[in-house]
Amino acid sequence: MPSRDYTVAILGATGAVGTRLMEQLAQSKIPLKQVKLLASARSAGKKLKFADQTLTVEEARPEVFENVDLVLASAGGSVSKQFLPEAVKRGAVCVDNTSAFRMDPQVPLVVPEVNAQQLKYHHGIIANPNCSTIQMVVALEPLRQRFGLQQVVVSTYQAVSGAGRRAWQELLDETQAQLDKQAYTPEILPTASDAQHYPIAFNLLPQIDVFETDGYSHEEWKMIHETKKIMLNDMDAEAIKVTATCVRVPVVIGHGEAVYFQLADHTATVAQLQAILKQAPGITLQDDPQHQIYPQPIQAAGSRQTFVGRVRADAENPGAFHMWVVSDNLLKGAAWNTVQIAEELVNQDLVRVP
Amino acid sequence: MPSRDYTVAILGATGAVGTRLMEQLAQSKIPLKQVKLLASARSAGKKLKFADQTLTVEEARPEVFENVDLVLASAGGSVSKQFLPEAVKRGAVCVDNTSAFRMDPQVPLVVPEVNAQQLKYHHGIIANPNCSTIQMVVALEPLRQRFGLQQVVVSTYQAVSGAGRRAWQELLDETQAQLDKQAYTPEILPTASDAQHYPIAFNLLPQIDVFETDGYSHEEWKMIHETKKIMLNDMDAEAIKVTATCVRVPVVIGHGEAVYFQLADHTATVAQLQAILKQAPGITLQDDPQHQIYPQPIQAAGSRQTFVGRVRADAENPGAFHMWVVSDNLLKGAAWNTVQIAEELVNQDLVRVP
Known part of the structure; x- marks a missing residue:
């Protein structure tokens, strides 16, 4: 780590991801000079714990980004669109956990285990991918590097916390109402x-x-487009075919994904895939069905890792396999990946607007 | 319907499916002479409502099948293996909702919308497929007939009631304990x-x-083998490739399935698929994402229909599509399909052991 200390602003400090951004930043290796918590006018003045300090939330305005080195943003796409260009203008490098800039060709879309080398091309903004994309590419990339990847068909089982703090509360309140046979209006x-x-x-x-006119949801298109941008870098739309079905399930934290994929090299075996996944960065292999060992959301919640199990061959399609991938959607899917990008920027000495 | 009246025995009357077998039989078009409720010695003597009568549960023993015309069995595979041959010996035709005889080449495996023509080959036992298989083949068969079917990749989202009455209660008790932050041992x-x-x-x-040594669960292999047996009749293993991932989700009633499939005819369009599904027997098309119309378990619960929506083309693979299929796993997945087979046997005058 360089000896420089950093002033870091968290934009959207009061949300479900914001809480975890503070935790992950407090635990990170980034040398901190000062931490600023920013939110809407409504939350300004609120006091929040950061490590052993108590910080006061400030209203996000262009001027508060003066002398900020790094911005970690998770307050919604429109807030990022409004404030991040202002922050960059004032010399801050922004890691954005919204969809606002993800598909902008000037903006690297980064999962450090997969494409940390893209960070050096930033122009002030780096995008954090969608939660459901991140855990899938962490699991697919080491297999792609070794065997080549031709096609991905993914079905997601996504936790409610991915829709924010109010959705999370809605699940709990509605579940209690159902158990009590009481009416509840979502x-x-x-x-x-x-x-x-x-x-x-x-x-x-x-x-x-929401849905596109072609019947796909935005979430499904995000998984398709982001996976290609992250794994291919050059956006070669033909090189990996990706298609997705995204489903919300009554789970609080931890997305599950049934990932079916076709490798280019048909000699690949389940044992080889497991050996690669076991050593891959950011992955914990939990794959022993005979002893009922497989990833589960309630076990993944609170961890930075991506858990992979149920690696199986499709007996009828050479080179085709299944795996079951679970990760904490608020950590690796959001706050941890964002802080991990910030750590990489610090490590590579890239915390400057070119 | 022929003018003959039938004596029908329900084996496993006290289980989650048994309750629904009674409801579905009471609502069916089968002319009933007598209904016998059979269960283990533990449940014998229990009184249960059937239509407007109160019936006493009898202990299942070989002799109670004397003078029975039709047996509807849902008391577990070992119970079916023990008693159904005894019932057949006494002249009863058995519709079995366990996995005991499904893959027996002498036993038709029937979903009436797909292969009612197989019933005439029975030797006394007809098998009801696995719940997750039934709703998928109902949705795939009309598309296969028109466009040919080459491959199916399915991810299931299966309700807890499929694991029986005690599992259902475990979900409710455990959920309440979680909301109360109390410990609960599953x-x-x-x-x-x-x-x-x-x-x-x-x-x-x-x-x-449970799992096989190849990493697939029995449920996954059931979906693979049963789908081929039902749709192909001749068990041609190569003709349709099928692969599956089966996942239990915290839903009470109603299985969801993300079905990805490759048609032989690459000219097929989403509009054509929707038109076919709309007219297909047993299917309710709920497919208008722009108005947020799509199948949901809580809406499907209590219905005999299979609900299909989210029909979409894979833009990168000609002839490949997605659909989202939901049905009540206790009705079309079990009790209704069983009674529907019995109605077909009556209609086709096949209630006799050849």
């Missing part, structure tokens, strides 16, 4: 901004974010 | 017969039934 899920709201307690909602 | 899920038990409340368990 107001958030599947997507706060959409017209209809449906129960998630003891239910499945095959809608995450 | 004793049933993922599979009562296996060594380890894990929480299902707010969790995902990628294990349904």
